[in-house]
Amino acid sequence: MTIKAIRGRQPDAVIQFSVFTANRMGRLHDLIALLASKSVHVLAMTVSDMTDTAIIRLVVDDPQSARSLLQDHGFAFAECQLLVVEIDSATQLPDLLAAFLEAEVNINYMYCFIPHPQGKSILAVNMEDNEVGERVLTRHSFRVLRQSDISR
Numbered sequence: 001m002t003i004k005a006i007r008g009r010q011p012d013a014v015i016q017f018s019v020f021t022a023n024r025m026g027r028l029h030d031l032i033a034l035l036a037s038k039s040v041h042v043l044a045m046t047v048s049d050m051t052d053t054a055i056i057r058l059v060v061d062d063p064q065s066a067r068s069l070l071q072d073h074g075f076a077f078a079e080c081q082l083l084v085v086e087i088d089s090a091t092q093l094p095d096l097l098a099a100f101l102e103a104e105v106n107i108n109y110m111y112c113f114i115p116h117p118q119g120k121s122i123l124a125v126n127m128e129d130n131e132v133g134e135r136v137l138t139r140h141s142f143r144v145l146r147q148s149d150i151s152r
Contacts, residue, residue: 012147013061013081016124019075023054031056034073040065043150044124046111059084059113059124061151083125083133084113085146090121096142103136105129115151123151 013102021027032042034060044059059082060066084085087096100107106128113122127133134144 013130014059014084014124014145014147014150015062016080016082017058017060017066017128018043018078019057019058019069019070019081021054021055023049023052025120027054028056031075034069035060035066038065038069040069043115044111044122046109057111059150063147063151080126081130083127083130083137084122084150085125085137086120086122086143086145088120092142095140096123096137099136099140099142100127100133103132105133105136 019029019031028047035042039062041061042058043061046057048055048057060065063079067079087093087095106129109110110123110125113124115123125133137144
């Protein structure tokens with residue numbers, strides 16, 4: 001009897017920090033300045049604001065340092081793993097979304113990275129099942145990135 005192993009996500013999946021903070025002037029600046037003071041570079045970011053609070057979602061090049069800084073400076077935060085995919089251009093976006101539709105996985109949200117190495121765009125995707133999403137993207141010849149691909 002042959003047993004076939006299914007390859008799971010690599011241990012260095014891309015980490016997203018969701019920072020929960022008061023929605024007040026200067027708070028985003030304070031957070032980014034704190035990270036920059038220790039040479040932690042923000043690679044992707046999105047901000048969701050409500051009346052009194054905000055959620056700042058970040059991907060950084062040094063998650064360990066970011067985690068320590070957030071803890072040491074009293075920022076409330078949560079972490080999760082993201083599926084991060086490289087696409088050649090915006091023209092590939094319909095193909096990417098078609099692949100997710102084929103796999104019948106729900107996308108919770110997505111946002112773009114700031115750097116565009118070698119003319120390629122990078123998308124951060126939060127979805128209900130990263131493993132299924134990664135398998136379908138790999139099957140459709142998309143490059144899925146790891147933390148080590150985007151870190152220093």
